Amino acid sequence: MGICLLSAVIGGLFAFTTNAAESGALESWNFGSTAGWVRYDPLNNANAPMTNPTNCLEVVFGTLTMATPQVHIIRADMNASEGKFSGQYWSTGITNVNFRIYCATRVPDDLRLYFYNATSSNWWYCPLATPEVGTWVSYSVPMFYNAGWRLSGGTSGQFKRDLQGMAWIGIQIQRNSDIQSQTYRIDDFVLNGASKYKDKDGDGMNDLHEYIAGTDDANAESVFKVEILSTNLPNGRARTMLRWTSAPDRMYTVRRTSNLMEGFPENRGRVPGKPDKTQFEDEGSEDGKAYYYKVDVE
Ligand SMILES: [Ca+2]
Numbered sequence: 001m002g003i004c005l006l007s008a009v010i011g012g013l014f015a016f017t018t019n020a021a022e023s024g025a026l027e028s029w030n031f032g033s034t035a036g037w038v039r040y041d042p043l044n045n046a047n048a049p050m051t052n053p054t055n056c057l058e059v060v061f062g063t064l065t066m067a068t069p070q071v072h073i074i075r076a077d078m079n080a081s082e083g084k085f086s087g088q089y090w091s092t093g094i095t096n097v098n099f100r101i102y103c104a105t106r107v108p109d110d111l112r113l114y115f116y117n118a119t120s121s122n123w124w125y126c127p128l129a130t131p132e133v134g135t136w137v138s139y140s141v142p143m144f145y146n147a148g149w150r151l152s153g154g155t156s157g158q159f160k161r162d163l164q165g166m167a168w169i170g171i172q173i174q175r176n177s178d179i180q181s182q183t184y185r186i187d188d189f190v191l192n193g194a195s196k197y198k199d200k201d202g203d204g205m206n207d208l209h210e211y212i213a214g215t216d217d218a219n220a221e222s223v224f225k226v227e228i229l230s231t232n233l234p235n236g237r238a239r240t241m242l243r244w245t246s247a248p249d250r251m252y253t254v255r256r257t258s259n260l261m262e263g264f265p266e267n268r269g270r271v272p273g274k275p276d277k278t279q280f281e282d283e284g285s286e287d288g289k290a291y292y293y294k295v296d297v298e
């Protein structure tokens, strides 16, 4: 017979991150410096400092005599805005990256949001819709794999791991193939997140934990819940079976103890999530013995 404790605990493996991105972090370049915000040219592997002549970041591509591809990533490294835009995005529950862009005379040939994880050396990007000339256009980019994030050979699991330590994040602008000089402005770069202080749907689980568990924070019916069941063995005895609310891009770890004073030292298995519910049979459970279980989600 098993007794179950519920938990939505974030798993380990975060040791390599030194800082955490901040939900609600905003950079509008109205005051202070643009330090840490650089204009990176991946074709020439060169960085140039950014300026904010009109209280926003300004990117100018000069007049050309011959059409030449030019790509710049306006990116925030660990030094930008006191480190608020780098580091851990996953456990801090960053759900969206918002910003706006103004195209003074031309639209870029291509616009993307990029981020880089130094541990895996992966460059993830999300293609963005073409902005307009002469007006500010706002973007809100979900930090979910299925929002269109791309990496050659990338998987949703790798995406989530790479969100655990972001070296930089930035907006890539590919100049319009026009040879004329062109100016782009970027403003109000904001990280939106799920708050651990809010429980929008009042189901007892805060928004951050719902984000981590992959449940819907606007639906009280959708909540991380573990049920304890038992399966009957041919010998008439029973074995513990657990079933919990799950999402396909989450990993679950089942832990067990028979003495709560000792914590949960027994790792019974790591299970990838299935849509809706995931079931786990604890094959080493002895009939007639009491166990406590804990399911961690990451
Ligand atoms: Ca909730």
Ligand SMILES: [Ca+2]
Pocket (backbone or CB within 6 Å): 201, 203, 210, 215, 216, 217, 218, 219, 220, 221, 222, 223
């Ligand atoms: Ca909910």
